[in-house]
C-alpha cells in the first residue's frame with residue numbers, strides 16, 4: 001500500500017486537458033519528483049495533491065484509502081504538509097511565530113481555553129515553540145527565530161517556510177518548485193536538506209530544475225502535455241527516449257545549466273510554442 005497515490009487523475013480547465021489519466025504513487029521514505037516542460041501539468045498535479053484543484057476523474061488515496069473531496073485544510077490531519085512557491089509567510093510576524101503556525105496539528109487548545117488564556121494554552125504554546133525551534137534548528141535557521149520573517153533574504157525565507165511545513169511532522173511533504181529563485185550553491189544546500197529530511201518524511205517534489213530532481217529523487221514521474229510519458233529512477237528517466245524528445249534532448253544543456261548556474265528553458269519553450277502554434 002502506497003503512502004500517497006493519484007490514480008487515473010484527469011483535470012480539465014474549460015477545453016484544456018491539464019492532466020489526463022495521471023497516476024503516481026509515493027512510498028514511505030521516498031523522494032518522488034515530478035518534472036516536465038512548461039505547461040506539462042506539474043502545478044496542476046501539485047494542486048490536486050494539495051486539494052486546491054478537484055479532478056474531473058480519478059482518485060486521490062492516502063494509505064490506500066480514497067480521500068474523496070480533498071481540501072487544503074484536510075492536509076494536517078492526513079499527516080501531509082506543503083510549501084508553496086509564494087511561501088505565504090506573515091511578513092511582520094517573527095520567524096518563530098511563522099513556524100508555530102504550521103504546528104496546529106499538535107495544538108490541543110480549544111477555542112474557548114485559548115480565548116480565556118487557560119493554563120493549558122500556555123503549556124501548548126511552550127511545547128509548540130520548542131517544536132518550532134527544533135524545526136528551525138534542523139534547517140539552520142534557529143538564530144533568526146526572533147526576527148521578522150519579511151526582512152530575511154529569500155533563501156532563508158524558504159527555509160522558514162520549510163520549517164513551518166515540517167513542524168507538524170508530516171509523513172508526506174509536498175514541495176512546489178522549492179528551488180526557484182535559488183543560486184546553484186543554494187540549490188545544492190536545498191538538495192542536502194531534502195535528502196536529510198527524507199529519512200523521516202516522504203517527499204513529493206514538483207520541480208522545474210532538472211539538476212536537483214536528478215540528484216535527490218528516488219523516483220521520477222515525467223509529464224508532457226498532461227500525460228505521464230515516463231516513470232522510473234533518475235537513471236532510467238534520463239535515458240528514456242520520450243523524455244529526451246519532450247524535455248531533455250538537445251535542449252538539456254541550456255535547460256539545466258547556463259553560465260550563472262540559473263536554469264532557463266527558453267529553447268524548449270520556443271520549440272513548444274511553435275508546436276502549439
Ligand SMILES: Nc1ncnc2c1ncn2[C@@H]1O[C@H](COP(=O)(O)OP(=O)(O)OP(=O)(O)O)[C@@H](O)[C@H]1O
Pocket residue numbers: 013014016017018036037038039040041042043044045208
Ligand atoms: N486555472 C487554469 N485555467 C486554465 N488553464 C489552466 C489553468 N491552470 C493551468 N492551465 C493550463 O493547464 C496546462 C498545465 O498547466 P500547469 O501550470 O499545470 O503546467 P506546469 O507544468 O506547471 O507549467 P509551468 O512549468 O510553466 O509552470 C497548461 O496548458 C495551462 O495553460
